[in-house]
Amino acid sequence: MDEKDFALLHMLKECGNITHAADRLYLTQSALSKRIKAIERELGCEIIIRTRKGVRFTPEGELVLGRTAQVRHELDLLRRELGATQGEVCGTLRAGFSTNYAFVHLADVIAEYHERYPLVHLDISIGKSSDLHGRLQSGALDLAVLRGELPWDGMQYLLAQERLCAVCTHELEQLPLSELTYINHTTDLAQTALMTRWLHENNLANDANRINVTDLMTCQELVKRGIGWALLPEIVLDGFDGCIRPCTFANGEPFIRRMYIDCQKESERLPQVQALIDIIKAQYAHTENA
Structure with missing residues (x-):
């Protein structure tokens, strides 16, 4: 086995399918199958099983994958360390x-x-x-x-430590946040918990008047269009022309990320x-x- 075989096996694991793996490796299905058989002969064991849903690695195959991943990592690290000694x-x-x-x-x-x-x-x-x-x-x-x-x-x-801010357009800033639509964005569980805490502390946890979006930039764009307000980190507020209010928890601690x-x-x-x-x-x- 060599590095090309290592890459072949890991591509097969990633794709789970002979056809897709062959396409990604720029090989024919026949050539890929022959190479797998050659590897199995060299190792003396079966490493994959073909099923209707694709291919599955045998326990021996999973062991081969783990070991070849280690070897690939060590070879990559060796090359990079050798390159670092060349003066550039x-x-x-x-x-x-x-x-x-x-x-x-x-x-x-x-x-x-x-x-x-x-x-x-x-x-x-x-x-x-x-x-x-x-x-x-x-x-x-x-x-x-x-x-x-x-x-x-x-x-x-x-x-960096960014403040979380309640933001809306200038046209909406005189209205209580409780009267505006809250535009929520998906984030990790820890940040979601902190956002929920701040909303509850400020009596703003009203699911009935809420829009949920999956990303921060869409959330910001909806705010810019006057749809409602949102809790946004400072990283996306550079150049934002609207009302920006840094948030603080009830105990006086600033809301930061x-x-x-x-x-x-x-x-x-x-x-x-x-x-x-x-x-x-x-x-x-x-x-x-x-």
Whole structure:
């Protein structure tokens, strides 16, 4: 077996289907099937079972997947560490960014990084913080910019503390929030609990007068159009021309949401990773001071 076989098996696991895996690998189904048979002959065991719904890995196949994932990771780390000794920042960098951070800041960060370090191969993922956190824990990412309190035992840097604000248009600001439609956006469970707490403390937990949307930017756009009001973090309020009221809990504690850079311990010493961390910190500090 070689690295191509490792990639083949993991693609097959991801797709769960010979046809789809062959398409993704730019192989014919016949060629893929022959290669699987060759691997099974080499290992002396059956690693997949074909079913009507696709393919399933045998217990032996699952063991092979686990071991080859470890080998791929170690080989990747070896190549990147060797690249770091050559005097130039190069190698591969796998980074994840929460959707809201990416919408506001990512283009500037990547443009500056690529200009400074053109030899680095960037593998960028954008998504929910909870999903990226899972990928970080599995070792699929070197670092991630995440929003909210997610457990992490690697390296962690506090990037920002944002106030949560009650926002609406100027045309609506003289009306009590209780008379306006509340526009709610989907977020993680911890943040949802804090939002619910604030709403209850302010007697605003009225489900009858509410619109639910799945993302922050749609929520903001509805507010801009005068549909109602929302609880929004400062990260999306730059340039918002409306009424912005920072929120405080009943005990006087400000309602804030923290943003972190979480990094794998073994990845932090790689120059390409540290370079990205430095640019993210500097770029965010510049934005805050602008």
